[in-house]
Amino acid sequence: xxxxxxxxxxxxxxxxxxxxxxxxxxxxxxxxxxxxxxxxxxxxxxxxxxxxxxxxxxxxxxxxxxxxxxxxxxxxxxxxxxxxxxxxxxxxxxxxxxxxxxxxxxxxxxxxxxxxxxxxxxxxxxxxxxxxxxxxxxxxxxxxxxxxxxxxxxxxxxxxxxxxxxxxxxxxxxxxxxxxxxxxxxxxxxxxxxxxxxxxxxxxxxxxxxxxxxxxxxxxxxxxxxxxxxxxxxxxxxxxxxxxxxxxxxxxxxxxxxxxxxxxxxxxxxxxxxxxxxxxxxxxxxxx
Amino acid sequence: xxxxxxxxxxxxxxxxxxxxxxxxxxxxxxxxxxxxxxxxxxxxxxxxxxxxxxxxxxxxxxxxxxxxxxxxxxxxxxxxxxxxxxxxxxxxxxxxxxxxxxxxxxxxxxxxxxxxxxxxxxxxxxxxxxxxxxxxxxxxxxxxxxxxxxxxxxxxxxxxxxxxxxxxxxxxxxxxxxxxxxxxxxxxxxxxxxxxxxxxxxxxxxxxxxxxxxxxxxxxxxxxxxxxxxxxxxxxxxxxxxxxxxxxxxxx
Numbered sequence: 001x002x003x004x005x006x007x008x009x010x011x012x013x014x015x016x017x018x019x020x021x022x023x024x025x026x027x028x029x030x031x032x033x034x035x036x037x038x039x040x041x042x043x044x045x046x047x048x049x050x051x052x053x054x055x056x057x058x059x060x061x062x063x064x065x066x067x068x069x070x071x072x073x074x075x076x077x078x079x080x081x082x083x084x085x086x087x088x089x090x091x092x093x094x095x096x097x098x099x100x101x102x103x104x105x106x107x108x109x110x111x112x113x114x115x116x117x118x119x120x121x122x123x124x125x126x127x128x129x130x131x132x133x134x135x136x137x138x139x140x141x142x143x144x145x146x147x148x149x150x151x152x153x154x155x156x157x158x159x160x161x162x163x164x165x166x167x168x169x170x171x172x173x174x175x176x177x178x179x180x181x182x183x184x185x186x187x188x189x190x191x192x193x194x195x196x197x198x199x200x201x202x203x204x205x206x207x208x209x210x211x212x213x214x215x216x217x218x219x220x221x222x223x224x225x226x227x228x229x230x231x232x233x234x235x236x237x238x239x240x241x242x243x244x245x246x247x248x249x250x251x252x253x254x255x256x257x258x259x260x261x262x263x264x265x266x267x268x269x270x271x272x273x274x275x276x277x278x279x280x281x282x283x284x285x286x287x288x
Numbered sequence: 289x290x291x292x293x294x295x296x297x298x299x300x301x302x303x304x305x306x307x308x309x310x311x312x313x314x315x316x317x318x319x320x321x322x323x324x325x326x327x328x329x330x331x332x333x334x335x336x337x338x339x340x341x342x343x344x345x346x347x348x349x350x351x352x353x354x355x356x357x358x359x360x361x362x363x364x365x366x367x368x369x370x371x372x373x374x375x376x377x378x379x380x381x382x383x384x385x386x387x388x389x390x391x392x393x394x395x396x397x398x399x400x401x402x403x404x405x406x407x408x409x410x411x412x413x414x415x416x417x418x419x420x421x422x423x424x425x426x427x428x429x430x431x432x433x434x435x436x437x438x439x440x441x442x443x444x445x446x447x448x449x450x451x452x453x454x455x456x457x458x459x460x461x462x463x464x465x466x467x468x469x470x471x472x473x474x475x476x477x478x479x480x481x482x483x484x485x486x487x488x489x490x491x492x493x494x495x496x497x498x499x500x501x502x503x504x505x506x507x508x509x510x511x512x513x514x515x516x517x518x519x520x521x522x523x524x525x526x527x528x529x530x531x532x533x534x535x536x537x538x539x540x
Contacts, residue, residue: 176385177380177381177382177385177386178385178386178387178388178389178396180341180344180346180378180380180386181378181380181386181387181396181399181445181448182388182399183346183373184344184346184373184376184377184378184400184449185373185399185400185403185448185452186370186373186374186400186403186404186452187399187403188366188370191403195388195391195399196388196391199388199390200388200389200390
């Protein structure tokens with residue numbers, strides 16, 4: 001009887017595993033499509049995103065202008081594509097910066113400990129002590145507007161999360177026998193960190209950074225919406241929505257188009273991150 | 289004969305904030321001569337593993353001095369410590385945990401050679417040769433630690449420890465995690481390697497019966513101190529301390 005009971009659960013596990021794989025492939029394809037759109041935005045947009053023609057301003061969506069035109073008569077569809085490019089590329093850039101910087105700081109702190117650890121962790125405490133976006137707003141307004149400054153401001157508030165994950169991972173890896181063995185094998189600290197500590201602690205960090213892409217996209221668009229990110233006439237989803245917010249009731253396409261673009265991008269990245277986490281979760285897979 | 293390793297009043301005190309001071313190893317002195325096997329016996333918590341980590345410099349020495357071939361290595365760091373590791377190697381208690389789960393056994397075995405500038409191809413050849421010497425077939429070089437049994441993993445760990453041709457091999461409870469028959473095989477392997485390579489061995493164990501035939505000399509540790517010292521026969525036939533008597537009774 002017990003054997004019979006056991007069989008379905010094993011099968012269930014396999015089904016779930018293959019289910020996750022299909023999902024992963026699906027979302028990877030979706031992400032690839034999004035990334036292709038982003039990379040070739042300049043080539044596929046039908047009009048010059050910055051060409052103004054006031055004679056056709058604020059036209060509703062039509063076959064000619066798929067997402068309508070804004071108040072300067074610029075083609076919204078082209079601007080959404082190019083705006084998506086600006087938003088997504090700067091978000092990816094931001095996530096790479098915080099992942100690399102945070103991980104490096106965390107691993108060095110965890111591995112060496114001592115004064116370095118205390119100093120860096122206190123700095124990260126300071127960064128975490130303020131509500132995130134408020135602190136970012138303060139930094140961005142201190143530095144002045146501009147996409148670079150917005151990215152920098154968000155990087156300052158978000159690296160500590162990665163530093164903490166990396167540090168705790170490193171602390172648990174550091175005391176294992178295989179690190180002792182690596183030391184006995186005559187490796188210096190840098191070799192040990194690169195060969196053994198990093199590969200054994202990178203998993204949770206990668207998952208966090210993938211899940212963070214969506215959040216960062218929203219926050220970057222938020223800063224731009226408040227006028228602290230990309231400056232006009234640069235097309236960026238946040239500032240496009242900000243520019244159209246007074247026309248929400250009269251010419252809704254001016255704000256709905258960029259909104260849908262942000263929504264779609266965030267959903268795709270979040271789904272990919274979630275699936276990636278499930279895929280790496282040891283409870284869903286038997287390592288073979 | 290010159291001792292190869294001299295421990296002079298080695299002491300380890302754990303002094304962490306908010307905790308009471310704890311002396312794990314208390315003024316321990318001994319000499320290890322080339323080719324001999326020194327057994328260290330004691331119950332869990334008697335400080336033998338800490339002592340092993342001190343000798344291999346994996347943990348800092350609070351007091352006392354440690355000499356390798358007459359040279360002091362108590363507090364050496366960096367390059368000098370790495371040079372000391374050419375002569376001192378260690379086999380750990382838990383075989384699977386002593387290999388990086390993300391690297392193959394072959395990688396692990398060859399790591400010390402790679403660190404000493406041996407080319408990748410030669411490292412691979414040497415790893416396979418060492419595996420064979422330790423009774424494992426060449427395909428084990430491409431396996432991961434979780435793909436092999438405890439005994440096979442411990443054989444690979446011995447191969448790794450021998451790769452750099454050390455003069456001293458520390459076995460810290462090297463057979464404790466294995467079942468009795470595998471234990472016997474590992475003991476045989478260690479014995480053979482010891483003879484062939486003339487390695488001095490520090491064999492740490494809590495089982496008096498296991499060390500009796502294997503060691504030339506025996507230290508019995510209790511609460512961080514040496515309570516008994518001598519050849520295994522001397523210790524077992526004429527135990528002087530009460531603790532040793534208890535240990536012997538436990539075996540019988």
